Amino acid sequence: MNTPxxxxxxxxxxxxxxxxxxxxxxxxxxxxxxxxNPLNSRVLLDEYSRERGQLIAADGTPIAGVTKTDDKLEYLxxxxxxxxxxxxxxxxxxxxxxxxxxxxxxxxLNGSDDRLFTRRLASLITGRDPKGGNLxxxxxxxxxxxxxxGLQGLTGSAVALDPSTGAILAMVNSPAYDPSPLASHDVAExxxxxxxxxTDPGDPMLNRAISSTQPPGSTFKLVVAAxxxxxxxxxxxxxxxxxxxxxxxxxxxxxxxxxxTCGNGTTATMEQALxxxxxxxxxxLAGDLGAEKLRAQAAKFGIDDTxxxxxxxxxxxxxxxxxxxxxxxxxxxxxxxxxxTPMHNAVVAATIANGGVRMKPRLISKVLDPDxxxxxxIDPEEVTEAMEPEHAAELxxxxxxxxxxxxxxxxxxxxxxxxxxxxxxxxxxxxxxxPHAWYVAFAPADKPTIAVAVLVEDGxxxxxxxxxGKVAAxxxxxxxxxxxxxx
Amino acid sequence: MGSPVxxxxxxxxxxxxxxxxxxxxxxxxxxxxxxLAFAATLxxxxxxxxxxxxxxxxxxxxxxxGLAYLTLFALAxxxxxxxxxxxxxxxxxxxxxxxxxxxxxxxxxxxxxDDDKATRQVMWxxxxxxxxxxxxxxxxxxxxxxxxxxxxxLVGLVALVLPGVLPGFIAPPINGAKIWLNFGVFSIQPxxxxxxxxxxxxxxxxxxxxxxxxxxxxxxxxxxxPRARDLGPLLAAWAVSVSIMVLQRDLGSSLLFFGIVxxxxxxxxxxxxxxxxxxxxxAGGAVVAWRLFTHVQTRVxxxxxxxxxxxxxxxxxxxxxxxxxxxxxxGAGLGAGRPEIVPEASTDFITAAIGxxxxxxxxxxxxxxxxxxxxxxxxxALAVRDTFGKLLGGGLAFAVAFQxxxxxxxxxxxxxxxxxxxxxxxxxxxxxxxxxxxxxxxxRISAAARTPKTAPKPKVQQPAIADQHTVMVERPK
Numbered sequence: 001m002n003t004p005x006x007x008x009x010x011x012x013x014x015x016x017x018x019x020x021x022x023x024x025x026x027x028x029x030x031x032x033x034x035x036x037n038p039l040n041s042r043v044l045l046d047e048y049s050r051e052r053g054q055l056i057a058a059d060g061t062p063i064a065g066v067t068k069t070d071d072k073l074e075y076l077x078x079x080x081x082x083x084x085x086x087x088x089x090x091x092x093x094x095x096x097x098x099x100x101x102x103x104x105x106x107x108x109l110n111g112s113d114d115r116l117f118t119r120r121l122a123s124l125i126t127g128r129d130p131k132g133g134n135l136x137x138x139x140x141x142x143x144x145x146x147x148x149x150g151l152q153g154l155t156g157s158a159v160a161l162d163p164s165t166g167a168i169l170a171m172v173n174s175p176a177y178d179p180s181p182l183a184s185h186d187v188a189e190x191x192x193x194x195x196x197x198x199t200d201p202g203d204p205m206l207n208r209a210i211s212s213t214q215p216p217g218s219t220f221k222l223v224v225a226a227x228x229x230x231x232x233x234x235x236x237x238x239x240x241x242x243x244x245x246x247x248x249x250x251x252x253x254x255x256x257x258x259x260x261t262c263g264n265g266t267t268a269t270m271e272q273a274l275x276x277x278x279x280x281x282x283x284x285l286a287g288d289l290g291a292e293k294l295r296a297q298a299a300k301f302g303i304d305d306t307x308x309x310x311x312x313x314x315x316x317x318x319x320x321x322x323x324x325x326x327x328x329x330x331x332x333x334x335x336x337x338x339x340x341t342p343m344h345n346a347v348v349a350a351t352i353a354n355g356g357v358r359m360k361p362r363l364i365s366k367v368l369d370p371d372x373x374x375x376x377x378i379d380p381e382e383v384t385e386a387m388e389p390e391h392a393a394e395l396x397x398x399x400x401x402x403x404x405x406x407x408x409x410x411x412x413x414x415x416x417x418x419x420x421x422x423x424x425x426x427x428x429x430x431x432x433x434x435p436h437a438w439y440v441a442f443a444p445a446d447k448p449t450i451a452v453a454v455l456v457e458d459g460x461x462x463x464x465x466x467x468x469g470k471v472a473a474x475x476x477x478x479x480x481x482x483x484x485x486x487x
Numbered sequence: 488m489g490s491p492v493x494x495x496x497x498x499x500x501x502x503x504x505x506x507x508x509x510x511x512x513x514x515x516x517x518x519x520x521x522x523l524a525f526a527a528t529l530x531x532x533x534x535x536x537x538x539x540x541x542x543x544x545x546x547x548x549x550x551x552x553g554l555a556y557l558t559l560f561a562l563a564x565x566x567x568x569x570x571x572x573x574x575x576x577x578x579x580x581x582x583x584x585x586x587x588x589x590x591x592x593x594x595x596x597x598x599x600x601d602d603d604k605a606t607r608q609v610m611w612x613x614x615x616x617x618x619x620x621x622x623x624x625x626x627x628x629x630x631x632x633x634x635x636x637x638x639x640x641l642v643g644l645v646a647l648v649l650p651g652v653l654p655g656f657i658a659p660p661i662n663g664a665k666i667w668l669n670f671g672v673f674s675i676q677p678x679x680x681x682x683x684x685x686x687x688x689x690x691x692x693x694x695x696x697x698x699x700x701x702x703x704x705x706x707x708x709x710x711x712x713p714r715a716r717d718l719g720p721l722l723a724a725w726a727v728s729v730s731i732m733v734l735q736r737d738l739g740s741s742l743l744f745f746g747i748v749x750x751x752x753x754x755x756x757x758x759x760x761x762x763x764x765x766x767x768x769x770a771g772g773a774v775v776a777w778r779l780f781t782h783v784q785t786r787v788x789x790x791x792x793x794x795x796x797x798x799x800x801x802x803x804x805x806x807x808x809x810x811x812x813x814x815x816x817x818g819a820g821l822g823a824g825r826p827e828i829v830p831e832a833s834t835d836f837i838t839a840a841i842g843x844x845x846x847x848x849x850x851x852x853x854x855x856x857x858x859x860x861x862x863x864x865x866x867x868a869l870a871v872r873d874t875f876g877k878l879l880g881g882g883l884a885f886a887v888a889f890q891x892x893x894x895x896x897x898x899x900x901x902x903x904x905x906x907x908x909x910x911x912x913x914x915x916x917x918x919x920x921x922x923x924x925x926x927x928x929x930x931r932i933s934a935a936a937r938t939p940k941t942a943p944k945p946k947v948q949q950p951a952i953a954d955q956h957t958v959m960v961e962r963p964k
Contacts, residue, residue, distance in 0.1 A: 002869055004754040005881045009865045012888040016858045019892060020851055022901040026811045027847035034812025039797050039805065042813045042825045 048073040048094060053109040053132035053370065055089055055101060058140045058169075064089045064102070069185065077102075077183035083176035084148045087157070087207050088139055088168075088363060090312075091179035095190045100179075100207075101135070101363065104311040108133045108367060115367060115375050131370035138167035138365045143450070146482035147172040150475030156437075156456040157208035159342045160479050163350040163442055163451045165380035166359030168310060170452075170479060171343075177204035210314040213339035214455060217424025217468070218277045219438045220334025222348055222395065224286050225274060227297035229391035231289060233270065235398055239284040241268035247283075247326040254283050254329060257423070257467075275401040277421065279333045286332025291322040294331065300386035301348045302358060303340060310343070310361050317344040334422060346453035349440040352395050353418070353448035356387030400445050410474035412481045416445040419476070421468030434459030439472035443480045450483045452476045512939045515576035516568050522580035523564055527557050530587030533821055537595045540822030555609050556587055559616050566620040567930060570627070575867055575933035581860040582911055582926050586612060586919075588853070589912035591821070592833070592840055599827035604914050611916040615923035622927035629931045633875045636691025643684030646677035647727065647744075651734030662831075663782060664906060665735045678731070678740050679908075679921035682747070683928070686886065689748060690879040692720065693755035697874070721761065724748035725768050729776075736782050739893055739907030743886070745769060750885045755878055790903035803830045807898045810843035811850075818846025833914040835906050839898040854895065857910075861888040867933030880932040883925050 026034070035043060052075060055064035063085045066075040077092040079085065090100015098106050107113040111132040119130075140160075147158035151174035160170035177200075181193035197205045206212055228237065241263035244255045262268035262278035273281035286294060298304065298319050306316035320337020322328050330336035340348075343361060351358040360381040367376035387395070399418035406421055422438030425431075437460060442451035454476040459466030531553050538549060560583045567574050590612070594605035626632070632639070650658040650666050661667055667674045724745060732741040749765040776783045785800050793801030793808070806829045814824060826832045826840030833840075842850040861884045868880030887910050894913075897904035908918040910925075 001754055001757065001874055001877045001881075004757045005865060005869050005877060008750055008754060008881055008885050009862060012858065012861050012865070012885060015888060015892040016854050018901060019854055019895050019899065022896070022899050023811070023842065023847055023850050023854075026808060026899050027815055027842065027850070030808075031812040031815045034809050035815070037809065039794075040809040040813065041828065042809060045825060 044094065045073070047110045047112075049075065050111055051075050051131040051370075052077060052092070053111070053134040053368075055085075055109075056134060056136050056368075057085075057144075058136075058138055058365070061141060063137075063139075064092075071185055073185050076185060079179050079183070082178040082180045084144060084172065085139070086176055086179050087171045087173045087209055088137065089179060091182040093182040093190055093194070094185070095187050096182060096194055100312060101137075104309075105135055105364070108135065111370070116369065119369050133370060133375065134368040134372060135364050136366035136368055137363050138162070138165075138169065139171065139363065140169040140483060142485075143170035143479050143483040144172060146170075146479045147454075147475065148174075150454070150478050151456070154456050154460045154471075155202065155208075155458060156454070156460070156472075157212075157342045158452065158454045158475060158479060159209050159346040160450055160452045160483065161346050161350040161359075161361055163353035163448045164359065166350070166361045167365060167380070168361055168363050169450060169483060171209045171363075173204075173206070173208045175200070175202040175204045207312070208342065208455070208457075210310070210312060210341055210343045213315060213317055213341050214436050214457065215336075215338055215424040215426050216334040216340040216345055217422030217436065217438055218279075218282075218333055219345055219348075219420050219422035219440045219453075219468070220338055220340070221274060221277065221282045221332070222352065222399070222420050222440070223298050223301060223303070224282050224289070224294065224332050225270060225395055225398065226301075226352070226387050226391065227289050227293050228270065228285055229394060230297060230387065231293065233285075235271040235394055236269045237285075238263070238267040238269055239273070239281045239288070241266055241272075241278070242280050245280045245283065247329050248287065249324060250326050252326070254279060256280055271398050271401060274398045274420070275405045277402070282332045283329040284332075287325055287329045291319075291328050291331075294322070294328070295319055297386075300358070300384055301344070301351055302383065302386075303344050303348075305344075308343075308361070310363050312363070314341055314343050314361075317341050334424060342453045342455045345438065345440050345455070346451055349420075349442050349453060350448075350451035351386045352392050352399070353442035353451045354392075355389040356385055356392035358383045358386045396445060399441075403441065406469040406473055408469040408471075408473035408477075410477040410481070412443075412477055412484075415443050415480065415484055417441050417443040417477065417480060418445040418448075419473070421473060423467045432464075434463055435466055437462075437466050437468045437471035439468050439476040441473075441476050441480065443484065450480055452479050454479070512573070512937065514568075514572045516564075516572060519567070519576035519579055520564055522577065523560050523583055526580050526584035526587060527560065529584060530556060530591060533588060533591045534594070536820070537591055537598070537822035540820055541595070541598045555613070556590065559613055563616050563619060566623055570620075570623040571930050571934035573934045573937040573939075574930040575863050575937070577863045578860055578926060578930060578933070581856050581863070582923075584856055585853070585860075585911035588841065589837060589909075589914070592826075592837055592844075592912070593914050595822050595844075596827055596833045596840065598822075599825070604833055607916075608914055608919070611919045614916070615919045618920055619923040619927045622924055623931065626927070626931055629876055629879065629928060629935060630873055632687050632879070632928075633691040633694065636688050636695075639684045640688030640692070643681040643688060644727070646684065647681035648730065648734070649677055651730065660736070662906070664737045666737045666740065673916065676915070676917035678735075678737065679917040680924075682740070682744065682886065683883075683921055683925055685744070686747060686751070686882045687879060689720070689724075689751045690755075690875055690882055693751055694875045694878055697755055718764075721748070721752060721765060721768070725765075725772065729772055732772075732776055732783075733780070736780075737906065738783065738786060738903075739897070739905035742893055742905060743890055743907065746889050747882055747886050750889075751878060751882045754881050755874075786903040786905065790900060793900065803836070804898070804900060804904055806830070807836055807839040808900060810839050811899060814843035814846045816847045818842070818844050818849055820844060834908055835894065835904075835913065836898050837913050838895050838909050841912075842899075850895075853912075854891070857887065857891045861885070861891075863933070864929045867929060867936050870936035871932050872936070876932045876935060880929060883929050883932075887922075887925070 052066050054062045056062050063080050065078050067078050069076045090102045092098045092102040109132045111130045116133050143160045147170045157173045177197045181189050184190050243259045243261045244253050247254055256279045262276055263272045268281050303317040308314040317340040322331050327336050331338050360383050364378050366374050369375050396418050403417045403419040419441030424436040427433040437456040439454045442448040454472040456471045460471040462471050593608050597605050666676050666678050728741040728745040731737050752761040789801045789804050793804040797805045821844050824844040826843045829836045829839050864884030868877045890910055894907045894909045896902040908915055910922045
């Protein structure tokens with residue numbers, strides 16, 4: 001009987017070996033698949049039950065935090081002034097996942113980032129619950145609030161940067177959505193909010209500041225002027241001052257705003273042309289420079305970049321194809337296929353303000369551990385020298401003239417702003433569609449600490465008569481005023 | 488077994504020979520006690536880990552559970568010392584460790600779902616150990632069981648079939664399986680006991696009729712095919728296991744029962760033909776059952792692709808796989824995972840919970856403990872002198888290993904999930920009671936194998952095979 005008994009023993013060993021082999025398959029080979037399967041709630045539950053880090057504004061006020069709950073997910077994500085900060089924070093949803101900074105910095109906020117390794121080790125030993133790290137943001141609540149107030153009832157967005165560091169001081173969209181219901185632990189509430197935002201014709205979840213490009217209109221003349229200055233031209237270089245020219249190779253006319261003349265009627269200087277935003281001058285100048293030089297200058301301003309991470313991804317701005325001279329002419333005034341995000345347009349203004357040195361825009365200034373100790377300070381990152389310092393100064397002086405020539409409300413006393421407005425036509429029948437109103441500016445002009453770009457889409461509340469000066473400039477000035485404390 | 492002994496050194500008879508006068512065979516009870524203490528340390532450590540990870544204070548609950556555990560196994564050890572001093576020293580510690588880990592895991596799941604199954608399981612453990620001690624005390628010789636083989640067989644059969652035929656108020660179907668007898672305050676699964684009773688019957692029956700089954704039939708394809716009239720027992724077992732599957736919808740027990748009978752037949756007759764024949768019958772029965780019964784089809788489709796119905800029928804197995812995968816190699820840590828997500832985590836899926844929190848390493852260790860236990864049991868069967876003891880011991884050892892294979896294979900999707908408890912680990916009184924009786928029987932058989940004979944009979948007496956060394960015998964010149 002012993003021989004069959006030994007075989008039974010062998011069979012038992014084979015059974016255990018089979019189990020071990022299969023367990024290896026499940027727990028080692030397939031483990032990652034199972035762990036990452038969207039139906040696997042374990043990892044999510046773990047993450048959602050950990051105390052998530054805060055997002056903290058420049059003045060120390062938390063704009064995203066947690067409150068303790070007594071349900072299965074131990075912490076509820078809460079947002080202060082949710083809609084106002086939504087373009088920055090994004091949302092943190094159990095059903096729809098994280099978005100915005102919540103997504104871009106998820107590892108740090110949920111505590112799994114490598115930079116928190118020693119902290120995790122420490123809490124393992126001390127037996128404390130692992131917590132997420134915190135993020136100190138550069139966003140300035142005064143500037144943010146001013147931009148938010150200014151855009152109420154309008155469609156558009158505003159971005160403010162610190163020209164010398166690239167720190168984002170404000171980033172606001174309108175219309176906006178509230179991230180709070182998306183972070184609810186009640187899945188039905190999440191779904192209701194999400195569906196509502198997504199069916200809203202205003203598209204509140206579109207991050208207009210960084211995810212939507214629009215024709216920049218006359219604000220783009222700054223880029224053309226920068227290209228001209230780099231080519232040895234100066235503020236006194238003359239081109240046509242005529243109220244209307246014909247696009248080369250076509251019978252199509254190109255007119256100045258309200259068909260005004262510039263300079264002496266036949267020629268105008270660059271300074272005069274920028275001050276009055278003469279289309280014919282810049283069309284001719286752009287044509288003279290050519291597509292390549294425009295493109296090169298635009299690239300120096302970062303307009304072609306498609307991988308800008310703030311750390312949210314900024315979609316690439318573009319000059320379009322510029323296939324013929326007519327297209328180059330039109331591109332010279334920021335029309336045709338030129339399209340910029342408000343973020344890139346703010347970067348253009350900030351670069352001029354910073355003496356031609358382009359800084360990388362960024363939202364995070366410090367990475368903090370769960371106890372608010374500094375783990376990492378984010379140094380300002382210089383991308384490139386987009387302009388010679390003296391050219392930047394020359395362009396700044398022209399922008400001061402432009403600002404002083406721009407109407408609109410909200411002028412600040414005691415602060416010199418340098419700016420450029422834009423009124424961009426768009427759509428298939430530009431004459432019938434309310435134009436986009438732009439305002440890019442920085443201040444104080446002699447030692448800039450803030451650069452802004454404001455875009456009010458579809459003329460805001462001014463309809464067909466909207467201009468950058470009337471609609472967008474007051475908002476931009478309000479942001480600058482709030483930030484500088486001038487008012 | 489063992490290394491060759493050079494010729495001329497010592498006697499041809501092994502070192503631990505029970506026949507050597509003046510050399511007392513060691514009982515190894517001290518070893519058992521040390522290993523039990525080791526198991527107790529592991530279990531207490533596991534309990535503390537759970538409490539720490541679940542942010543529990545050191546409550547009286549820990550003290551109660553820990554002390555209860557230690558006391559129970561100390562008493563069991565004393566009983567073995569008293570009534571089966573030569574029993575195998577490794578089996579009780581293995582069982583203690585498994586039972587202890589099970590208690591820790593059940594307690595851990597209690598914390599997650601706010602239940603108090605652990606206390607009840609401690610109570611069941613206590614009762615089971617009482618039964619264990621009683622069995623050791625009143626069964627000094629396992630061969631006594633053979634005398635009551637038919638009685639056991641009858642009782643076992645009735646117990647097995649009873650819940651399937653009784654009306655719903657006393658035998659309510661739980662999770663689709665009609666295997667419980669409900670007595671108000673508690674309910675039992677008679678099938679767990681029937682398993683052992685029927686094993687005793689089959690062992691006794693096969694031993695007494697052994698010669699009949701070894702009569703050669705015809706040779707077909709190199710196999711000795713038994714005569715048709717000798718197929719009776721196999722057909723009976725087959726019918727019983729099919730009836731369990733159909734009447735009680737308990738696929739696991741059905742499979743377990745049939746596997747055990749097959750192994751008993753094979754060991755007693757030493758003919759592989761029985762295995763082949765049995766497997767063919769099993770395959771045939773399985774295919775027919777799959778065609779006829781939706782609950783069998785569900786199990787099979789859950790096995791082939793549980794993710795297809797991940798939120799419905801496949802939920803349990805999918806969650807089990809997620810738990811195992813999330814645990815990975817080293818596990819989430821005791822008390823740090825979420826094994827409570829898997830339905831029935833404390834009973835059928837307790838090995839998934841252990842795999843999640845202790846990882847592959849922990850699950851592998853668990854399987855090896857089971858393997859050690861089963862191999863020690865098998866070793867006792869090899870060493871014991873009487874055929875009934877061999878057959879019963881082999882059957883009991885195989886029963887544990889096979890049950891582990893069915894349940895762990897089920898939760899890890901190696902085979903279709905059939906709903907069966909993990910011996911000593913899972914929450915549930917009946918399973919625990921029955922399995923402790925099984926341990927008592929195995930210990931009794933191992934004691935019989937290792938106990939030295941008082942009246943030595945030189946030359947004729949063979950030493951226990953397990954203790955025998957391989958001896959180089961010089962070729963006669």
